[in-house]
Every structure is written in C-alpha cells, then in structure tokens.
C-alpha cells in the first residue's frame with residue numbers, strides 16, 4: 014500500500030472516515046484518488062446508505078489541492094455541498110428535461126475550475142435514473158461529454174437502482190456498488206453517535222434493514238417513530254377494515270409519507286443565515302442562496318421518495334412478521350416491539366395469504382419508483398392486500 018501524500022495512511026482515509034459499512038466502495042474510490050481517477054463514476058445502491066456523502070467526499074478528493082487531505086477549507090466546503098467547483102445536477106421533476114442537462118452539464122463542462130487552486134470541476138448527478146428523460150441528439154451529446162470530457166472535468170452519477178439507469182450511460186461509467194449496512198454496524202453507530210442503549214439501538218437497526226439514514230432518523234426524531242407506529246397500526250387494522258375505512262387508511266398513509274420536514278427546512282435555513290454573515294461580497298451571497306435553494310429542493314424530493322419506500326417497507330415488514338409468527342419463528346421477527354400484537358393477529362395456516370400480501374407490497378414499491386400517481390398506487394395496494402388476506406380461508 015502506498016503511504017504519504019493522499020495515501021491510505023494519509024488524508025484519503027480521512028475523507029471517507031464517516032462512511033459506514035461500505036468497505037469495498039470506499040476502497041475503490043480511495044484507490045482511484047491515489048492512482049488517478051477515471052472521468053465518470055456511477056455510485057449505486059439502496060437508499061439511505063450514504064451514496065451522496067461518499068460522492069461529495071470523492072469530489073473533495075478530486076478538487077482538493079493536496080489530493081484529498083480531508084481537512085482543508087476546500088475539502089470541508091465540498092463535503093458540505095458548498096464549493097463552486099462541485100456542481101449538483103438535480104432534476105426539477107421526475108425526469109431531467111433536455112434544457113436542464115444542457116444548462117448544467119454540456120454547457121458548463123468546458124469551463125475551467127472557478128477557484129484558482131482547484132484541481133478539478135466535478136458534476137454530481139443526483140438522480141441518474143432521471144436521465145431517461147433525455148433522448149435523441151442531446152442524449153448523444155451527453156454521452157460524448159461523459160466519454161471525452163475536458164481533462165479537468167469529472168462526473169459522479171448517483172442512483173438507487175442500476176437497472177433504471179440507461180445502459181449506454183452505465184457502460185461509460187465505473188460502477189461503484191453500495192450495499193445495505195449490516196445491522197451490527199448500524200446499532201454501533203446509534204450507540205456511539207446518538208447515545209442509544211444497546212437494546213434500543215438493536216431494535217432500530219433490525220427495523221431499518223440496512224438503511225442507515227432511516228435508522229438515524231428513527232433514533233433522533235420522535236416524529237419518525239410516530240410515523241412508523243401509525244403505519245404499523247394501519248397495516249394491523251387493514252384486514253378488518255371496511256371499504257370506506259380502507260380508502261381512509263390509504264389517505265392517511267399517503268399523508269404520512271408527504272408530511273413536510275419542518276426540522277430540515279429550519280436547520281438548512283439557519284445554516285444559510287450563518288453562512289451569509291461570513292460571505293465576502295454580494296456575489297458570494299447570491300451564489301450561496303442559489304445553492305441553498307438547490308440543496309433544499311433535492312433534500313425535499315429525496316425525502317418524499319424515501320418516505321414512500323419507508324411506507325412499503327413498514328407494510329412488507331408487518332405481513333412478513335405475521336408469516337413468521339404463524340410459523341413460530343418469532344426470533345426472526347423485525348418488529349420485536351410489536352410482538353404481542355403480532356401474536357394476537359397472526360392466524361396459523363395463513364402463510365400463503367401473508368406471502369401474497371408481501372408480494373403486493375413489493376410490486377407497489379417497484380411501481381412507485383416510476384412516475385405514477387402515488388395515491389392511486391397506494392389505494393390499489395391497500396385493496397389488493399385486503400383481497401389477499403380475506404380471500405384466503407382464515408380459520
């Protein structure tokens with residue numbers, strides 16, 4: 014292993030020290046910084062596993078004059094998403110529009126870095142799946158830019174599912190895979206950083222199923238725990254609900270997924286106010302405001318996607334738990350804090366019905382990834398689960 018400037022024992026390891034449970038991805042990105050990076054990377058893996066954190070850390074390594082010291086002003090600003098030589102490219106809607114890509118990438122890619130000591134200009138495309146919206150000549154132009162960018166330009170694409178990214182894009186990128194974070198690592202993080210007891214941390218780590226960010230949210234926010242409880246109640250009550258109650262339950266579930274994030278907005282706005290006080294001039298203040306709007310927009314979009322994923326996860330978890338309890342396999346249950354209710358609800362011999370309910374939820378999750386009407390899709394899910402559970406003889 015090399016050491017010294019930017020080596021394994023030097024700064025590069027500092028850059029990624031906050032990334033948990035992604036040894037392979039971190040090793041690939043660290044080596045790229047050491048030995049010379051390719052021009053296009055695709056970071057993909059499930060939501061909540063720090064892909065964006067890793068993309069920003071990698072970008073810091075590319076921009077930093079010391080090759081990724083992890084400590085200088087440039088490294089710090091890149092990792093906070095506040096460096097002018099790291100552009101965040103985020104679609105306004107579900108798909109990128111041609112003008113957005115032209116404006117953000119193909120138009121700017123030739124520009125020299127903005128700051129004198131930057132070594133690179135980096136474009137982070139935050140939802141690479143949405144590039145499906147760009148077709149024809151503009152798509153060819155984008156592919157060509159990815160293939161032969163100006164020497165100082167790098168692209169980092171981020172996506173939840175590799176199969177949803179246009180294959181011609183994938184083939185032009187180095188693919189870096191992120192994996193669900195193992196439960197013991199999540200539990201360790203919750204104990205060390207969030208001060209939870211081992212028992213609480215283990216329960217949340219199990220429920221989060223590899224999604225570190227969801228686990229942290231459950232650990233930190235009363236509201237997140239309340240949302241989970243409400244969704245579990247809805248899943249529990251669904252088999253006995255009438256038609257009107259089922260529709261009301263679907264409305265309630267969607268409302269929970271679409272709840273705003275006052276904490277997030279307040280926190281980010283306070284952060285902006287602080288930065289504005291330190292800004293050198295009117296131009297920098299202008300830029301900071303623009304970047305703030307971009308970051309907030311991205312976080313809110315992500316939030317809605319993640320909440321919809323979370324909704325389906327809670328439902329799938331509940332019916333899988335019922336199946337496990339009906340089999341007598343209680344040790345494998347995810348929602349250990351609801352074991353009593355699961356015992357009361359589980360009907361022995363209903364395994365195929367629970368299995369069908371879980372399949373319904375999985376299909377819903379896949380549909381929600383595309384540009385579908387969420388209310389309609391969730392309504393369908395509720396009705397189909399009811400069907401699956403009531404058609405089966407429950408005694």
Ligand SMILES: [Zn+2]
Nearest residue numbers: 077082085088
């Ligand atoms: Zn640095």
